[in-house]
Each structure stands twice: as structure tokens, then as C-alpha cells.
Amino acid sequence: MSFKIPILSELNEQTQQDIINAGIPGIDITLKNSVIGTLGSVQAGISWQHYEFLDYIAKQAVPWTATDEYLAGWGELKNTNQKAPTKATATVQFSTLDGIIIPKGTIIKRPDGWSYVTLADSINNQALIQSVDSGSKGNAGQGINLTLGNALAGVDAKVTALTSITGGADLEEQEAYRQRVIEAYRISGSVGREQEYILWAKSVSQVSRAWIGRNGFGIGTVIIWIMCDDANISNNGFPVGTDGSATKEYRYNIASGDQLAVANYIWQKQPVTALIIVCSPIAMPVDFVVTDLGVSNTIENQNTIKAALIDMFHREAVPGSQLHPSSWERAIGSVSSVAHYNIVSPTQAIIPLSKGHLPILGKVTFKS
Template sequence: MGMGRHIMVFTTPTLRELNEQTQQDIINAGIPGIDTALQNSVIGTIGTVQAGLGWQHFAYLDYIARQAVPWTATEEYLAGWGVLKNVYQKAPTKATATVQFTTIDQKVIVPKGSIIKRPDGWSYVTLADSIDNKAQIESVDVGLNGNASQGISLSLGNPLAGVNTKVTALTPITGGSDLEDEEAYRTRVIEAYRISGSVGREQEYILWAKSVPQVSRAWVGRNGFGIGTVVVWIMCDEANLATHGFPVGDDGSATPEYRYNPATGDQLEVANYIWQKEPVTALVIICSPIAMPIDFVISDLGINNTLANQETIIAALKDMFQREAAPGVSLHSSAWERAVGSITAINQYNIVSPTETIIPSSPGHLPILGTVIFQS
């Protein structure tokens, strides 16, 4: 019979274990007159110091071992693994929007560099002189905090002659993102290693799209606009909260692509990024999914029908749609049953509707959470 292979996992000893081992080694050394290493003795103290030094060596070796593979590497070592596959940590970005000013005369121009303020003090700056009382603004600082809804109250940071201090946001202020979380970056790095070896597979289009800072989810449709076309649907869940995560822009292709209409906004940024990596024959079209709101009716919560539990249920359903929904893909009732059933604070409930599998009406429709009604 062949001998089985035994794999032993090395366990790093704790500082306490090393100290106890050192003290015991001192006792076992056979030094005349030393039967017990007293806690406050010189030789006992030296042993404690040696244990501490040994523990630091073990800790450093453990740190080195973790950097040896991408699934445990951290910081610059993880970045190094990512660079080998051209996967970089997403840099923080600034939020943008279009605003409108009210002036006493159409000839009055709000100059480039004018500061726009939110009530909480967050600042934006105009990127060019206003045209027809409209201008593009950009957040002064990077990060998610720069995003805001279309109805947010804005005002001029400094008075301008002939210009009303109130500023109107014509579009949601979107596109701001924080530095990519290390675990999210790690996931993309590992994905790159898993799919390496070819160019043009679905997973690669998804990885390319998700390399753009504001993109959080992406899906691929084959031949969606005819033979040789690749449709990439994108979502920007955190950067575009004001639009429920949907990209802000027009569907289309990259700027150099002459075979299709050019995209704008978020879609254009993704299209131009993928253009540098895609196979030369592919016609890649970046699209926003079409929202397909799904309403819920939930009853029989009993004493658990509290505002806090309702908010928990809504959050669980939103998370479920983000994790499991995809454009054109059916979603089974077991998905939302699991989502609500996993809430430990709720021991009874009844999902009155929906009860049947959600079937999108077209390949581009994405099921999202609609209205949630709670019945007694």
C-alpha cells in the first residue's frame, strides 16, 4: 500500500508560549544552582527578552509569508501582485455635475474657478466659464462625500455682481469615489490571475469595466447588437447613489470607434478604458441596465413589525438584489426568502408578494428593489 501524504500546517507560537519554553529551557540547561527561573531573576529576565526577540522574528516571517501570495498580501505587496496583471488600485475621484445660475442679464458670465458651496460646507469649483448660465462643476476634494442628489441646495461661495447666490443642480452630483478598499482590490487582483491566458473572454470585459473607479458591477452580453458586438452593462452603486447606482451618461462606444455612436459620461469612461484592451475586431457597446423595480408586500411580522426591523429587511433585500440580480437573468423566490430569513431578529414573517420567479422582459432589464409595504 502506498503511504498517504501528510501535510502539516505550521502554527506560529504565541509570545506566552515562547516565554514558557525559554524559561523551561533555562531550567533544563543543567546550570548549577538553578532549579527554577524566578520571575524577577536576572537569568529569568534575559529569557523573557529572548522570547520577545524570537516572537518578533516569527511575526516578521509570518508577515513575509503572507506577502508571498496575492490572496494574503497587503499594501504595496498586493499592489505589486496587481501590477503583474495590470490591475491597479482604483484612485479616489471627484464628483461632477451641471449647474445653472440665475443672472440679471444673459451676458453675465460666472467665471471658471468660481466656488460653489453645499450647506454642510463641501466645496465645488466651476470647470469653465458659464454658457447660457450653465457650467460644469467638480468637487474640490475627492471622495464619496462629494456626491449629492439633484435637488441639493447650492450657493455661490463668494458674491458675484449680477448673479443670484442660489445655484441649481441640473443633474445629480455623481462620480465621486474613495480610494478602493483593499479587500475589493484583492478580489479584482485574484480574478485577474484566475482568468489569465487569453484576451476577450467575458470575465476579462467585466474585470476591465470594474477597473474604472466608479464602476462596482458589470455584466457582458454576447452579440447584443449583432454578430461581433459585445454589450457591457455597468452599475456605479456607491458613486451614483443619487441615481440608485445607475450610470450617468448615454450608451455607446469609445471615442475612436467609428462603427457606433460614441457614449457619454460614465459609459464613455468605461468604453475608452476598454478600447485600449479589447480585441481589435470587437464592437464594444457600454450600456446602462434598464431598471425593473420589484415591489414587495411583507406581513405577519407580529411584535417584530418595528421601524428598525423594517429598515433591516429593506437593507437585506437591497443587498440581495446587488449580489444576485443581473440584466436579463431570472431571479428565483428562494433568493429573497434567504435574504429575509437570515435576519436573526425576525422569527416570523410572510412574503405575500412576489412569490414567483422574476423574469426580466429583455436582456437589458435589471431587477432592483421597488417599494416595500409592511402589513400588520
């Protein structure tokens, strides 16, 4: 049974009663503004602070209730650190007069005022830009309007993003970090189990989900499929880069982008004999037709249903595995504002997918 910490008013009542019970001559009651009554209230307050401090210490004594630097300390014991925020990047195209080079450090602006900076001098009027500030707010789609922060002679103010601006991630929320720390303690005592590869992959800032494929390219190979749901929203959460292995891995092609970040992180932690290949899943859109909504066929309800289906795919979809109709029935059924509905399509479980194919939400058609 858990210990109940008395509240301040209870401690004050107890202290006042203890003063009366002490048998001090002439004191059979404590008045609110009396000296002895005030001293009792002060003592109650000090006791309450002690209780609260002891409760705080107890919470920091185990990783599942620890907070802030104490949680970080528990994580450090298992080489599991809170994911730092990252900056979004993209390749952009400039329009210039012949021979003009856009210098490194040129500021690029988004319509909302968010700033990017070129990381090197332009080559063939192209350059890599990076968000000035960290965080997911730096991410944007390929069609975003960009302009020069300051005018440059012979350079058009309009800047074209040749790729989506991706890779920006916020500081990992403490509860998400706590779950990774707890997972690290649960799987301790071995090196090379599936859970460890997943934990390593999800330790990279932009990675939100990961799965393992044993011997995917032959004996001794380990495939790690990753998703970057928050960092790469404009790419439907799929990693931006090419599949492959770590920079120091000589037995396979070197990856790039998000895949390389994961491969290089795992390189120092993996068993020495394993050949790790980090891959992006192949999108397998699943279209839905939802009918018989009646008066519930509103834009708000449609968006809520889509959000519920997206959440279902995030939680339950696995590369190469099928989903059961009960999954999307539960997802749509959880929308309390929809009184009745009928899922016309898909009519059955998804056919088992080929290796590496990940089912995602496709087009959703609604009918009253």
C-alpha cells in the same frame, strides 16, 4: 497542517528552561530580576519578533493574504490596480444679470460645508462643477441646496443643480481589491473571455457591477452593462451618461459619462476585432406587498427588510434574467427580528425580461 507560532510567554518559558538545562555551574533556577533571567527574556523577545517577521513575509508571498504595497505589487503583475478615489461632478444653473459670466474656479458650497468648484467659465448661466475633495461624500441628489462660496456682484447666491451630483468614489477597500487581484490570476492566459471584460469594467473607479452580452448588436459586438451603486446612489446606482463606445472607436457612436470612462479604459485591453458597446441597464422595478407581520411591523423592521431585498437584487439580479421567489424568501427570512410574514406580491418568478432590463426593488408595502 499549519505551523503554530509560539506566543511570547511560551518562548520565555522555553528560554529560561534552556538556560537551566545548559548545565552552567551554580545555575539551577532563573530568577525574574536576575541578570541571566533578564538576558533570557530579551532572547525570547528577539525570537518572537523573528517569528512574527517570518509570518509577515509568508503572508506577502501569495496574493490571497498579501497586504498594502505587496498586494499592489501582485496586482501590478496582472495590470490590476487599486481603484483610486474620484471626484463627483454635476451641471449647475446660476441666476445672474444679463451678460455676467461665472468664472472658472468659483467655489460652490453645500449646506454641510462640502465644496465644489466650477471647471470652466459659465455658458448661458450654466457650468460644470466638480467636488474639491475626492470620495463618495461629494455625491448628492439633484434637489440639493447649493450656494456661492463667496458673493459675486450681480449673481444670486442660490445655485441650482440641474443634474444629480455623481461620480464620487472612495479609495477601493483592500478586501475588494484583493478579490479583483485573485480573479485576475484565475482568468489569466487568454484575452477576450467574459470574465476579463467584467474584470476590466470593474477596474473603473465608479463601477461596482458588470455583465456581458455576447453579439448583442450583431456578430463581433460585446455589450457591457455596468452599475455604479456607490458612486451614483442618487441615480439608484445606474450610470450617468449615454451608451456607446470608446472615443477612438469609429464603428459606433461615442459614449459619454460613466459609459465612456469604461469604454476608454477597455479600449487598450480588448481584442482588436471586438466592437465594445457600454450600456446602462434599463430599470425594471419590482413592487412587494408583505403582510402578516403582526407586532414585527415596525419602522426599524421595515427598513431592515428593504435593505435585505436591496442586497438580494444587488447580488442576484442580472440584466435580462429572471429571479426565483426563493431569492426574496431567503432575503426576508434572513431578518431575525421578524417572526412571521407573508409575501402577497410578487406571487411568482419575474417574467423573463427583455435584453438589458435589470430588476430592482420598487415600492414595498407593509401590513400587519
